Amino acid sequence: MIAVLHTTPSWYLALAAFLFAIGAAGVMVRRNPLIMFMCVELMLNAVNLTFVALSRRLGDIGGQTVVFFVLVVAAAEVVVGLGIVVALLRRKPGATADDVAMLKG
């Protein structure tokens, strides 16, 4: 049974599922806005892993092209998100996600 050990896309899909679940749990558990952002990045990376695995499985380069766009969108998202975090922390040092409730009118 060891002789037939090849990595198949299902291994990568299972790993991506684990990574996405850890990231999702992290967003819900942590309260520091920076670390919540990092967990969102983990989820994006899990999706990228799925795209590349399926691109390899189906022999379609389109999956890798989509990952390229996901990278661009992730960079833009981090830049804007960190801008918001900087504005929030300047107003209230040590702010957690609970403090964003002050944005309510």
Place this chain on the structure above:
Amino acid sequence: MVEVVVFIVAAAMVLFGAVGVVVRKHPVHCALSMVLTLFGIAVMFLAMDAQFLAAVQIIVYAGAIVVLFLFVIMLMGVDKAESLAIEPLKGQRPVAISLGVGTLVVLLASFFVHGGKVRGVQITGALAAGGAAQGGEQNVKALALSLFSDYVFAFEATSVLLVIAVLGTVILARRPPKQIDVEALS
């Protein structure tokens, strides 16, 4: 056999780093754990013949995004360990963890029930026979052909997106301009 060892090592890096991001107290440690995860994913991209994306993953994620995180951590002085013992919202963690496990179960089920078939396409099993371009040069060429022919409008749209993101950040992070005291000037 080599690829199995590579997969196991890279998977250990990815999972260890991901758990580190969630459970570490200190934000800097979380950022460094995220670097570990990102490098593991870059190794996996290489193992799956996506050489260009592996390079971009290291340059953009480990090089730019993590540095941006560390920069904000240092700039805002939030590099204090957060006490994970207090739990302001009663029962938040058990609910979050059970929701995470539920997410995992749903994802695994969506991949692997029906024998790995999604809409009649077998997504598990053997790799495509030489379908996705093999080899580094082939990979870059195939990706460039796809990006600049089929997806060229989306590619142009990303430039607009990046300009908007830069402008938005400048406006968000700028200090409000001080009112010029006219009385004091005269």
